[in-house]
Amino acid sequence: MNILHVFRSPVGGLFRHVCDLAEEQARLGYNVGIICDASTGGASAASKLDALQAICTLGVHRIPMSRHIGFSDVKVLRNIPRLCAGENIDVVHGHGAKGGAYGRILAKMLHAKAIYTPHGGSMHYSITTPTGMFYLALERCLKKFTDGIIFDSKTSAETYRGKVGGFSCAHRVVHNGLREYEFDRLPRTEQENQFVFVGEIRKLKGLDVLLQALALIKDPAVSLSVFGSGPDEAFFKNRVQVLGLINQVTFHLPVFPVTKAFVNARCVVVPSLAESFPYIVLETAAARVPLLTTNVGGIPEIFGPHAYQLLPAGDANELAKAMQRVLNDHDSAESLADSLHNHVHTHFRFSTMVEHIVGFYNELLTSPMQLPINGQVIAQAK
Incomplete structure (x- = not known):
């Protein structure tokens, strides 16, 4: 399985989650790649990403990504496919609001399964504010590009349902977990x-x-x-x-x-x-x-x-x-x-978290895709 993780800023819990997940997926024998922002995170993020470079066979790629929506996003979406050139990507897993948007659009370009994990992101905005209305409207538009959503909590899933609407794709709740030594x-x-x-x-x-x-x-x-x-x-x-x-x-x-x-x-x-x-x-x-x-x-x-x-x-x-x-x-x-x-x-065990996430990938990859041919819909596996 070829897995590409896309997110914006290499800071905080989201960064830790992706690093842990990518490291373990690589250890299990999957081909893993990472794409994230080049302008944030500082020395600690650079050090961690350098270490991942040695085990991520699809590479660790850093390009400038703005926190806010703008014309720079068009440039990012033009450049990202070049980073994956020649790779047969099976799963693009986008994390957070910006990473989730990039990841889902990229997945369609690469004919891969698009997985999204909100990590808060757009879900923190109120639907009653102009900013919230804008970002949540974008989330609704991106639903059609989404093959599966992994929520890190039941609360996140219910928030998504309330603000973005009913689910139009497969979804799971998979809690974050820690490695055994962290409980010492x-x-x-x-x-x-x-x-x-x-x-x-x-x-x-x-x-x-x-x-x-x-x-x-x-x-x-x-x-x-x-x-x-x-x-x-x-x-x-x-x-x-x-x-x-x-x-x-x-x-x-x-x-x-x-x-x-x-x-x-x-x-x-x-x-x-x-x-x-x-x-x-x-x-x-x-x-x-x-x-x-x-x-x-x-x-x-x-x-x-x-x-x-x-x-x-x-x-x-x-x-x-x-x-x-x-x-x-x-x-x-x-x-x-x-x-x-x-x-x-x-x-909250790390092994359980990874097992459930990879299992969800496999479910989506082996489930039939609905493809229109000559006006008819047929099933095809990825």
């Missing part, structure tokens, strides 16, 4: 009162709510370390000054693996306003680190019977109270982290 106990150096945020620095991730909560605690000894980069970095650095937190908040470049950010963490905070099925939540739970996060997207599916711990999104007061509880009773926070670890270890 993380050796942590205790550091008093340190909270940690790890992720893309953009407003959707709720960092402003976290900064407000830190200000509400009113204790100069309480610190926050922010690991990541993103389009709103300048905005949040200014917010730190406005809120008087300059001596409590430090910004750091993204780290890989993210567990490097956990070593000195008393508690990881994921204050997202919207999510899909975030790896950072899985990774924190697997490492047995106390975690505060919100009741959005697929996070309740990760927490399962522990979902009562989740916080309302966008509520700085509730987050400040929860942070104070962690400071006051750290033993209880560690105990809750152990319980969540056991649940995640049981239900």
Whole structure:
């Protein structure tokens, strides 16, 4: 099987997901290729992609991709097929809004099966806003180019159904999973009162709510370390000054693996306003680190019977109270982290994720395609 993964920015959970998936598919003997943006991700992304280059027999290709829709997209769609010249691609798996659009159009050019995984993307927009109406209308147009959709959570599938409409192709829910070694106990150096945020620095991730909560605690000894980069970095650095937190908040470049950010963490905070099925939540739970996060997207599916711990999104007061509880009773926070670890270890395995995704590819490749010939429809296998 020849598999091509297409996505835009090599950052965050989406990047981790594609890297993990491509690496394992290559190990299983499939021919795998990657196409992504050349202008984002920094040194850590370049290092990871260089490592994948050695095992991806269809190559790792980086070309400039704009975050927003524009004339540059026409140039990208003209250039991408050249990268695949001479390859008999069976599956093009597009990830995220931009990667999903490129991937599905490319699949039709290459006569391959088009698979799409939203990873949030367009699904984060409200259908009541002009921007949301535009992007969701594009999603509806792209349905006709789609052979299959893999959702990372039941919530993502229901969101798609509600915003884009009923399914016109095969679809599956396949939860993200972690490798066995990621569930090993993380050796942590205790550091008093340190909270940690790890992720893309953009407003959707709720960092402003976290900064407000830190200000509400009113204790100069309480610190926050922010690991990541993103389009709103300048905005949040200014917010730190406005809120008087300059001596409590430090910004750091993204780290890989993210567990490097956990070593000195008393508690990881994921204050997202919207999510899909975030790896950072899985990774924190697997490492047995106390975690505060919100009741959005697929996070309740990760927490399962522990979902009562989740916080309302966008509520700085509730987050400040929860942070104070962690400071006051750290033993209880560690105990809750152990319980969540056991649940995640049981239900979210990497091997299961890969098995189900590859199985879905095979189902689509062996199912008949409906082709019109002389006004009649006949079935043909890919």
